[in-house]
Amino acid sequence: MRPAPPIAKTNRLPRLLVTLSVLAGVAVFGVILTFSAWRWSLAGDIDAKTAAIKAAGLPVDWQDLKNWPISIPDNENAAFIYTNAIAHLNGDSIENITDIDDPAQLRRPISAKMRAEFDWVVKTNSLALTIISQVTNAGKSRYPITFDGPNLLVPHLAGLRKLAEVLEYDAILKAADSNGPAASDDVLSILKLSQSLDEEPVLISQLASVGILGISCDTVQGVLSHTPLPEGQLSKLESQFSAAEATNRILTGLIGDRALNNGLLRLALDDPQKFIDIGNSHSSGDGDDDGIKLPRNPGVGWKILGLFERDRDFYLNAMATNILLIAQGPPASLAMTDEDDRLSDEAANNLDVFSAMLLQELGRVASSDARDRARLRDAIAAIAIERWRSAHHGALPDSLSNLAPAFLPAVPVDPFDGNPLHYKKLTNGYCIYSIGPNLRDDGGKEMPPLKVRETTPGWTNYDIVFTVQR
Numbered sequence: 001m002r003p004a005p006p007i008a009k010t011n012r013l014p015r016l017l018v019t020l021s022v023l024a025g026v027a028v029f030g031v032i033l034t035f036s037a038w039r040w041s042l043a044g045d046i047d048a049k050t051a052a053i054k055a056a057g058l059p060v061d062w063q064d065l066k067n068w069p070i071s072i073p074d075n076e077n078a079a080f081i082y083t084n085a086i087a088h089l090n091g092d093s094i095e096n097i098t099d100i101d102d103p104a105q106l107r108r109p110i111s112a113k114m115r116a117e118f119d120w121v122v123k124t125n126s127l128a129l130t131i132i133s134q135v136t137n138a139g140k141s142r143y144p145i146t147f148d149g150p151n152l153l154v155p156h157l158a159g160l161r162k163l164a165e166v167l168e169y170d171a172i173l174k175a176a177d178s179n180g181p182a183a184s185d186d187v188l189s190i191l192k193l194s195q196s197l198d199e200e201p202v203l204i205s206q207l208a209s210v211g212i213l214g215i216s217c218d219t220v221q222g223v224l225s226h227t228p229l230p231e232g233q234l235s236k237l238e239s240q241f242s243a244a245e246a247t248n249r250i251l252t253g254l255i256g257d258r259a260l261n262n263g264l265l266r267l268a269l270d271d272p273q274k275f276i277d278i279g280n281s282h283s284s285g286d287g288d289d290d291g292i293k294l295p296r297n298p299g300v301g302w303k304i305l306g307l308f309e310r311d312r313d314f315y316l317n318a319m320a321t322n323i324l325l326i327a328q329g330p331p332a333s334l335a336m337t338d339e340d341d342r343l344s345d346e347a348a349n350n351l352d353v354f355s356a357m358l359l360q361e362l363g364r365v366a367s368s369d370a371r372d373r374a375r376l377r378d379a380i381a382a383i384a385i386e387r388w389r390s391a392h393h394g395a396l397p398d399s400l401s402n403l404a405p406a407f408l409p410a411v412p413v414d415p416f417d418g419n420p421l422h423y424k425k426l427t428n429g430y431c432i433y434s435i436g437p438n439l440r441d442d443g444g445k446e447m448p449p450l451k452v453r454e455t456t457p458g459w460t461n462y463d464i465v466f467t468v469q470r
Contacts, residue, residue: 086159201256
């Protein structure tokens with residue numbers, strides 16, 4: 001019997017290679033399919049977010065910002081009166097003023113040196129003051145801004161602050177000469193300067209408005225320390241300070257900045273080179289060339305990978321959170337500080353580099369808003385006390401609760417802790433204060449002057465104080 005023929009060995013290697021090739025192809029196809037689905041979902045998510053913003057009547061890009069929140073015809077635009085006044089400022093006389101970094105200086109009897117300096121500033125800027133006296137409706141103002149990138153040219157902001165400083169010096173001079181009504185009119189003019197920025201849809205303008213409101217608070221402290229004001233003037237001041245406090249200017253700024261940066265990030269996807277050129281061609285408007293200075297086109301790879309879109313999606317999510325928080329007002333809005341620190345770190349860890357850069361500084365905005373509101377609420381309470389004094393033959397109330405409801409609807413709330421503002425009588429006058437950002441009652445201790453802050457550890461223990469020394 002013959003043995004069975006040997007079974008031929010089959011070559012399994014080609015079959016294995018075919019199998020591996022098929023599996024690799026399936027894996028690659030799966031990755032491509034998954035990546036494509038993610039890119040499609042990401043684009044749809046961004047479209048849905050921008051559609052929701054538009055449906056709410058809010059701006060989503062640079063084009064929208066030109067007419068949001070309002071568009072004002074040139075012949076009704078008070079901004080042109082203010083820019084004309086700025087053009088007639090004598091900047092040198094303002095710059096030569098001896099530094100005033102302590103509001104207490106404005107409450108004391110003015111020295112001969114201070115009087116001479118203030119008088120010189122007022123005289124050399126009398127034309128600018130005459131021009132702004134023409135403004136009857138500062139709320140109808142839109143300053144010219146080119147919305148084509150992150151580094152806006154806003155030279156009018158520095159000019160508005162200088163106008164506020166001139167009005168401050170003029171008010172103190174008039175109050176020191178017992179001309180209370182004229183001094184009060186200067187304070188009202190400073191409030192109008194701030195109001196002229198109410199419709200500017202960029203955060204930098206709203207923060208400038210906060211700075212001008214700070215000058216108005218310092219000025220009215222000085223005026224009330226030098227002279228009493230008649231009931232009619234006090235009523236006007238109360239109305240205008242209350243209107244300023246009720247304006248959520250930071251909300252306007254954040255909504256505008258979201259549209260500004262959304263347009264920027266969309267351009268980074270659509271035309272990266274134009275995005276870089278715009279960023280590198282602007283400065284902040286203060287004379288320094290500090291544009292974003294991106295070095296080169298990142299190339300088509302960034303578009304294919306969807307990194308700009310992911311960055312943009314993260315930014316829109318983060319800004320929705322910020323806008324929701326700031327809309328609540330303090331103290332609830334103070335949560336924005338920690339939230340933005342977290343969001344900025346998350347963006348950096350996820351390599352959402354533009355979101356990390358844009359969100360990094362926003363945490364301080366909520367605290368700035370709370371400080372601004374604290375100062376305004378202090379001023380509102382002080383004006384009510386002055387009205388009480390006028391009605392009670394110069395006597396001071398024992399408590400802020402004595403002022404409601406005749407002179408205040410209710411005792412103003414401290415924006416940092418939600419409790420009533422603090423009040424105490426002094427040997428010569430009184431003070432009203434908020435506990436401030438350290439959330440501690442320091443007994444009405446004022447923020448020290450800049451020179452002291454530069455050399456004194458622990459200077460952050462202070463309250464936000466409004467003092468009248470009369």
